[in-house]
Amino acid sequence: FSTARYNNVLVSRPNPGVALITLHRPKALNALSAAHFKDISDALVEADADDSVGAMVLTGSEKAFAAGADILEMKDKTFADAFTNNFLANWEVITKLRKPIIAAVSGYALGGGCELALMCDIILASPTAKFSQPEISIGIIPGGGGSQRLTRIVGKSRAMELCLTGRMFSAQEAEQWGVVSRVVGEGEGVVVKEAVEMAGTIASKGRVAVIACKEAINASFEMPLSDGLRYERRLFHSLFATNDQKEGMGAFAEKRKPNFTHS
Numbered sequence: 001f002s003t004a005r006y007n008n009v010l011v012s013r014p015n016p017g018v019a020l021i022t023l024h025r026p027k028a029l030n031a032l033s034a035a036h037f038k039d040i041s042d043a044l045v046e047a048d049a050d051d052s053v054g055a056m057v058l059t060g061s062e063k064a065f066a067a068g069a070d071i072l073e074m075k076d077k078t079f080a081d082a083f084t085n086n087f088l089a090n091w092e093v094i095t096k097l098r099k100p101i102i103a104a105v106s107g108y109a110l111g112g113g114c115e116l117a118l119m120c121d122i123i124l125a126s127p128t129a130k131f132s133q134p135e136i137s138i139g140i141i142p143g144g145g146g147s148q149r150l151t152r153i154v155g156k157s158r159a160m161e162l163c164l165t166g167r168m169f170s171a172q173e174a175e176q177w178g179v180v181s182r183v184v185g186e187g188e189g190v191v192v193k194e195a196v197e198m199a200g201t202i203a204s205k206g207r208v209a210v211i212a213c214k215e216a217i218n219a220s221f222e223m224p225l226s227d228g229l230r231y232e233r234r235l236f237h238s239l240f241a242t243n244d245q246k247e248g249m250g251a252f253a254e255k256r257k258p259n260f261t262h263s
């Protein structure tokens with residue numbers, strides 16, 4: 001797991017169980033060209049497959065998490081090309097990863113940048129974060145899930161307003177509406193520090209339970225309640241087959257800290 005493989009992202013291990021992936025295309029405010037996005041998804045896939053990683057943090061710069069898909073790369077694209085090659089369908093790979101991903105957002109998270117954050121499991125925002133789905137202003141609509149994921153979170157009227165006008169919304173609005181779980185304190189690097197700490201906490205839990213928990217919550221977006229409840233209960237039952245359940249409950253009974261083996 002090393003930065004050497006990637007041109008447009010930096011990767012590091014700020015905590016033994018945490019992979020930090022930093023979008024690094026500063027000249028274009030982290031606009032998501034095809035090559036940039038491939039680096040982001042490859043780095044996340046690599047971290048997800050790494051046994052020593054329990055959670056990932058995805059972040060950008062102080063000025064921009066990501067200013068959207070690369071407009072200069074898209075501007076001459078034809079319908080036939082977009083349709084035939086299923087443009088942006090490859091972005092979905094991020095939603096198939098099994099370990100939790102925390103987006104730490106400072107500055108602009110626009111268009112595909114906002115959608116990238118929405119594909120993560122938790123979003124922490126700096127007070128400087130500015131979100132929007134501005135595609136309508138350049139003759140298109142969101143293509144990375146904005147009209148679907150944002151609508152499920154903020155409701156129809158707000159999603160319509162945001163996607164039809166393209167207006168920016170603040171970190172505070174995002175928190176009020178439940179788009180982000182929390183706005184952290186002010187200052188450079190604070191949001192990344194908080195996200196790494198949170199990822200460290202998640203990585204310290206039993207991995208099997210963490211993956212099952214993410215899967216159960218994601219199932220709630222896809223299933224009717226009765227199916228989702230059954231799905232949750234079956235996963236819950238299955239966790240009684242793990243060593244981590246025996247260790248977690250045994251440690252509680254013995255009034256000590258659990259030592260999870262992720263098994």
Ligand code: CAA
Pocket residue numbers: 027028029031032067068069070071072073088108110111112113115134135138141142143144146
């Ligand atoms: N694509 C390509 N290049 C971009 C970019 C983008 N989305 N956003 C910024 N850049 C580039 C600019 O072209 C500029 O490059 P040069 O210095 O070579 O001219 C550089 O980044 C800095 O940008 P600005 O000079 O514009 O910086 P600013 O501080 O004045 O403005 C901004 C910042 C408000 C974010 C502005 O850059 C902007 O509006 N960007 C576009 C935002 C946008 O519309 N995003 C949606 C894209 S469509 C999409 O994402 C589709 C989808 O659903 C997946």
